[in-house]
Amino acid sequence: MSAAAKVWTLHLLCLAALLGAQFVLPPYHAGNLARIMVLAVFAMGYNLAFGYTGLLSLGHAMFFAAGMYGAGLPIWLMAWTSLPALAAGLLAGGAVAAVVGLLALRTTGVSFMIVTLMFAQAGYLTILYFGATTGGDEGFVIEAAGRKIAGFDLATERPRYLAAFGLFAAALLISLALVRSRFGKVMVAMRENEERSRMLGYNPFTVKLTALVISGLYAGAAGAAYAVLFGYVGASFATVQYSILPMLYVLLGGAGTVLGPFLGAALMFYLIDIASGFTSAYLFFVGAALVILTVFAPKGILGTLRDRWFRWLP
């Protein structure tokens, strides 16, 4: 089999397995998997910026929250239906990423991390400050009327799983096509050696800004879907923790691999799920995972597998 055929077969097989999983899994785990798929879309977006382009952002919670409030507020305040609301959330994520990128991409490395962190913190505080409109800390619940697509009730299990799967499949295939495209190669070139790419005639700023906006669109789509599928919008999704989580998913699964974010999200989700069963200090495991990964396995699971055996893995 040619490398391209192998790659597409692998990813389509994974999607087929996920589509079939809902018929096999008990309802509790199917519900978890729907959540994981939405979070994995967020992580895939993070991966496009961090794993492929080398932009280590600490502010992605703001893009996720932009998608969440971009979709949730119109439903809550103006009684929009879910499809236009989802589109609004997607665009909100991209728009916020564009604004942040225009400013933050003037810096690199450590400064970029701190600037994105500061912007996200300001975003979180802004949500609290306008608590009268946004519901502040408590957030708000999205009514059943705003959670329907073409007559299907997204609050029920099967349609919700299918909607999450549809979003995930689209995000995965777009991400795969993107990193195999010419632009994907340029993104990696920026990560590996920005100066050399500049010498070859690429403009680092536009490439990085484009990557960040695509990443923001992913985060926005994930945030919007999270709001509509699970029916709750709250400021806690804008905290630093939601910038750290996608980074952790990506680091665990393997930065710069297409399937890594999903793998990382699934493993971490269940680790936290199990840990929170016996301790309220489950975030300890998030911290321990971050330290262990950076010290012992900076390439993550799929990154290590790729180095050892599967050189063709995208």
Add this chain to the structure above:
Amino acid sequence: MAFGPFLLLALMEGMVTAAVLALSAAGLSLVFGVMRVVNVAHGEFYMLGAVVAFAVTAIVPGPPALAFLAALIFAPLIVGCLAAAADAMILKRLNYDPEATIVATIGLLYMIQQATLTFYGPNANPVTAPFEWRIQLPWFGYSGYKLFVILAASVVLLGLWAMMTRSRIGLIMRATQVDRSTALTFGINVDRVYMGTFALGAGLAALAGVLIVPIQQAHYLMGGDPLLLSFIVVIIGGLGSLRGTLIAALVIGLSDGIISMFFTPTLAKIIATLLVAMVLVFRPQGLFGARA
């Protein structure tokens, strides 16, 4: 109360904030200056200082002043040892790579915070001030302990300044800061300098935590605000420069005291974070100017 005394009260509260902030920011600045490590877990060392102070004062018998003195000595020591261990087990293995150390110290932040939640619990606990003494001004009474905080912080910072500029240890630290490899060729044990610097930075944060705990109770989530404020101070003041850090701490502490008396704290925080982000974007030499 008339406006004048009100402003005076705001200024005095601001001075206390500034003093504690200067201690903790000096630690952060020192670690970044010498090691080029942005320590995101710095606020947790501050929190640990407060929590250890609570534990020490609960164990040590006798008058509150004696127990507090014990806390002032032991809390920074214990936290410093912990930081040295973290340096040896985590940061050194990462070769002090700037981006990897940020991710690792984020992990450290969660580990310390959650371990404290497990072993210390979710409650906020008070520590008795070493002495009860109030100064009666014509308009209001003011806690003498708060003045002691300002005094103690000033003494420690003076000592730190003297150590950095006048002593052999300070010379070695500055040499490592300027050029790591040259320092190495001159026979300086850079690993040990890094470990000591990280411990010293953490110890300063812990000391700030001990000083604040009679005013503000010890709680496992108390590290967040000082971390953010220390970052702001260090960014505005410019790194590696102790003087810049002190001036910025004074400005931020005083304006924080005044602003939060007249505006809502949330709005003040939004403006402050955005301003600092803008400083980093448009005047990066404020923070990372030393590195070309």
